[in-house]
Amino acid sequence: MRIFREIGADADAGAQPAEEIAQLRANLAGVKSIIAVASAKGGTGKSSIVVNLAAALALEGRKVAILDADLNSPTIVAMLGMKVPRRFHSMDGIEPSAGPLGLRVAASNLIAGGEPPPMSFLEDEPVPAISSNGHGPFELSYSATLRRLLTQTRFGMLDLLLIDLAPGIDQLLRIARIAPLSGALIVTQPSEISVRASSAALEMASMCSTRVMGLIENMVGFNCDGCHSVRPLMPHGDLAAVAKTAGIPVLGRLPFDPRLAECCDRGVIFVREYADTPLARQLTALAQSLDLSSPNPIQAEMPPA
Numbered sequence: 486m487r488i489f490r491e492i493g494a495d496a497d498a499g500a501q502p503a504e505e506i507a508q509l510r511a512n513l514a515g516v517k518s519i520i521a522v523a524s525a526k527g528g529t530g531k532s533s534i535v536v537n538l539a540a541a542l543a544l545e546g547r548k549v550a551i552l553d554a555d556l557n558s559p560t561i562v563a564m565l566g567m568k569v570p571r572r573f574h575s576m577d578g579i580e581p582s583a584g585p586l587g588l589r590v591a592a593s594n595l596i597a598g599g600e601p602p603p604m605s606f607l608e609d610e611p612v613p614a615i616s617s618n619g620h621g622p623f624e625l626s627y628s629a630t631l632r633r634l635l636t637q638t639r640f641g642m643l644d645l646l647l648i649d650l651a652p653g654i655d656q657l658l659r660i661a662r663i664a665p666l667s668g669a670l671i672v673t674q675p676s677e678i679s680v681r682a683s684s685a686a687l688e689m690a691s692m693c694s695t696r697v698m699g700l701i702e703n704m705v706g707f708n709c710d711g712c713h714s715v716r717p718l719m720p721h722g723d724l725a726a727v728a729k730t731a732g733i734p735v736l737g738r739l740p741f742d743p744r745l746a747e748c749c750d751r752g753v754i755f756v757r758e759y760a761d762t763p764l765a766r767q768l769t770a771l772a773q774s775l776d777l778s779s780p781n782p783i784q785a786e787m788p789p790a
């Protein structure tokens with residue numbers, strides 16, 4: 486049995502040994518599509534959307550896993566209402582935890598035990614595994630830990646691996662250097678500031694080889710159940726113009742519904758619990774519209790079976 490500290494302690498963030506690359510390829514060979522969900526700004530709704538897209542696809546019989554790549558503030562486990570195991574057990578790899586609807590989940594708080602995880606993940610310069618006084622939280626390299634999660638978690642055969650990123654488009658650039666992504670989704674909000682940040686993010690994303698599959702505009706308005714109108718929550722920036730300039734589609738414009746926040750807090754699946762609401766219907770339609778046919782680059786290289 487290995488403990489998480491050992492995984493981080495021997496992780497050299499700078500180098501990616503050939504052996505590790507081979508392991509990553511073998512580990513993800515059964516995953517048809519790998520999609521990362523990113524945002525320029527925090528709190529746009531990435532994690533809630535990831536959980537509900539995954540659930541909507543699982544409800545249709547798809548095999549889906551989620552990697553919570555927000556190592557310092559993992560939320561997927563709580564949003565799915567899963568229990569955090571007390572400690573990490575593994576002989577030769579990490580078994581993803583079983584969530585509702587057959588979803589498989591890998592997250593820093595699952596392997597470390599406890600919430601929040603008793604460690605912090607720092608930037609990529611080599612850092613000591615234990616802070617200088619020997620008593621502080623473990624300090625592990627962020628990229629090296631992500632790489633270890635991807636190479637050691639036995640995802641098995643999947644239609645889709647959804648990766649929930651921490652905020653900031655640098656996170657997309659980081660994961661694109663580690664994982665063979667099929668594509669990325671960028672979640673934004675209607676405000677002018679959020680739209681401007683997303684525009685800059687798209688420019689940065691175009692510098693990495695990852696295909697941005699589309700933008701999702703979240704919290705565009707409040708659905709009034711009484712009068713069936715949609716009232717805007719905030720002044721709108723012109724996301725359509727940004728999308729047009731970048732040549733990237735807006736895949737969804739999702740309304741605000743407090744029941745989604747409530748479900749996330751309670752660990753209940755919104756698209757199942759409130760399936761008949763406009764937001765749940767849109768999330769389900771969005772999940773169904775995702776292009777899962779573009780294989781992850783590892784699968785793309787493999788000869789047809």
Ligand SMILES: Nc1ncnc2c1ncn2[C@@H]1O[C@H](COP(=O)(O)OP(=O)(O)OP(=O)(O)O)[C@@H](O)[C@H]1O
Pocket residue numbers: 524526527528529530531532533534555560650651652703704739740741742743744745746747749750764
């Ligand atoms: N359309 C929506 N309607 C109502 N509440 C929403 C909606 N989208 C997200 N929320 C709520 O907003 C809060 C922030 O969402 P979430 O944690 O998913 O954002 P995030 O982008 O993952 O944040 P971070 O950048 O910190 O990772 C949560 O309480 C979530 O349930």
Ligand SMILES: [Mg+2]
Pocket residue numbers: 531532533555560649650651
């Ligand atoms: Mg999040």
